[in-house]
Amino acid sequence: MRKNGASRTAVATAALGTLLTLLSACGSEHPGGKGGNGAKGAAGSVTLTRPQTADHTRTVPGIGDRLHRRIPANSRQVLAVYGAGRNSADATAVLYIKHGSTWDRTRSWPAHNGKKGWTVDHHEGDRRSPVGVFTLSDAGGVLTDPGTRLPYTRDASFMAPRYWAKSHWHDFDYVIAIDYNRVKGTPPDDPERPQGDAKGGSIWLHMDHGSGTSACVSVSKPAMRYLLRTLDPRLNPVVVMGDRDDLKA
Known part of the structure; x- marks a missing residue:
């Protein structure tokens, strides 16, 4: 049940008819089946003499001015996903938390993105993850909820289809919606896409299966549990994601 007590009756009804379409948004292609797209942070103070090392910087490392300007001024948590290359499915996810005027590197994990890499113009079925800055709100x-401060919806509708390869069955045990072409404040599997279906959607952070996705970003189960417990809506968390060249442009 959603922690804020909102009824899921309507959502569950809608999700039942669109379950395979929604879940395939974060899935991969599998033999015999078809995939589709797919420490609590707190603001604090620092002294002016704090050393500016790789772990304590005034800007998020590897993020150029173009994208840095899109990070909301009130955001104090950034998950940076550094893609290995424009056509690569390999990435590294790094969580930064801002204390005063300094971004502190907190944790990092191996990650995967779309199996064909990245794009600045994502469309349904291109199997590339969208480059950009997106809020993380649901x-x-x-x-069951591992102890997150984000609104959390537990529902069997998240379960991956059992005709997928067994290695993918737990992809959606935990998910965090990336706010790309979706309505914030709704469960991650809400089907509405404000910019239209062709623009793609259902882009999530979810659990890793060891290879590229169709559009989502995946990390290990321990990483997902850490992120769920650490991301705090009061700190306005965002994800900044893309291949390294596009990120630093």
């Missing part, structure tokens, strides 16, 4: 999954 979470959910098959498993």
Whole structure:
């Protein structure tokens, strides 16, 4: 049940008819089946003499002015996803938390993105993850809430189809919606796409299966649990994601 007590009756009804379409948004292509797209942070103070090392910087490392300007001024948590290359599915996810005027590197994890890499013009079915800055506002999954401050929806509708390869069955045990072409404040599997279906959607952070997705970003189960417990809506978390060249442009 959603922590804020909102009824899921209507959502569950809509999700039942669109379950395979929505879940395939974060899935991969599998034999025999078809995939589609797919420490609590707190603001604090620092002294002016704090050393500006790789772990304590005034800007998020590897992010150029173009994207840095899109990080909301009130955001104090940034998950940076550094893609290995424009056509690569390999990435590294790094969580930064801002204390005063300094971004502190907190944790990092291996990650995967779209199996064909990245794009600045994502469309449904291109199997590339969208480059950009996106808010993180809603979470959910098959498993119980691990202790997140984000609104969390537990529902069986997140379960991956069992005709997918077994290695993918737990992809959606935990998910965090990336706010690309979706309505914020709704469960991650809400089907509405304000910019139209062709623009793609259902882009999530979810659990990793060891290879590229169709559009989502995936990390390990321990990483997902850490992010769920650490991301705080009061700190306005965002994800900045893309291949390294596009990120630093």
